[in-house]
Amino acid sequence: SAVISQKPSRDICQRGTSLTIQCQVDSQVTMMFWYRQQPGQSLTLIATANQGSEATYESGFVIDKFPISRPNLTFSTLTVSNMSPEDSSIYLCSVERLGTEAFFGQGTRLTVV
Amino acid sequence: AQTVTQSQPEMSVQEAETVTLSCTYDTSENNYYLFWYKQPPSRQMILVIRQEAYKQQNATENRFSVNFQKAAKSFSLKISDSQLGDTAMYFCAFMNLNDYKLSFGAGTTVTVRA
DSSP: OOOEEEEOSEEEEOTTOOEEEEEEESSOOSEEEEEEEOTTSOEEEEEEEOTTSOOEEOTTOOTTTSOEEEEETTEEEEEEOSOOGGGOEEEEEEEEETTTEEEEOOOEEEEEO | OOEEEOOOSEEEEETTSOEEEOOEEEOSOSSEEEEEEEEOTTOOOEEEEEEETTOOSOOEETTEEEEEETTTTEEEEEEOSOOGGGOEEEEEEEEETTTOOEEEOOOEEEEEEO
16 A cells, blocks of 8 residues: 655635645655545546656646646645635545555645635 | 446445445446545545456455446445445546546445434
8 A cells, every 4th residue: 555645634725825735655656646626526637746747737727726746756746826715625646556546645625715 | 538427426325234336437448447435524535446347257345345347337336234434425436547547436425324
């Protein structure tokens, strides 16, 4: 398995500000992903965090709004920029290991007021 | 792109009884993985069971088992001897083995009654 530490676990932010979420894995992994889960809904993939290069974003998500860093094989950050109440969601970091399954962090519950 | 459909928004089951959650998916891929994840109120995503598409045998993990029908693109989850701790949201998910991205269904809320 993989142990994933995601910080912060929750935050309440003012609109117009930015929040950076951190994801730390206990060992090196190839694939890291960021998902969003809007209230009462399923998970939607935001982007694939690529080590040493720009993240690969899914349709509907852009780098200016959700900049992602991945400086090494165990760490990634997701920033939610210029927040509005519509950004209130749970954000989850996920890693894939050995081509068998995905492991998830405990999620960050973001509320924008 | 893959789509995953869970047609049951909510299911309720008496403790010790059995409940079956349905999931269908659409893909042109031949090799892939399917998962059921559980998300309790703590919001931690917990893997319940995994099925490799190339395996004909249905996966089983203790009280959890699946009915995988590849031709029909169906992947249902059976929870036997339901326990109060099984109360959670359950998501069916498809993993594309080309890029390891997950596509999730809308989820089914399972409530186990005492």
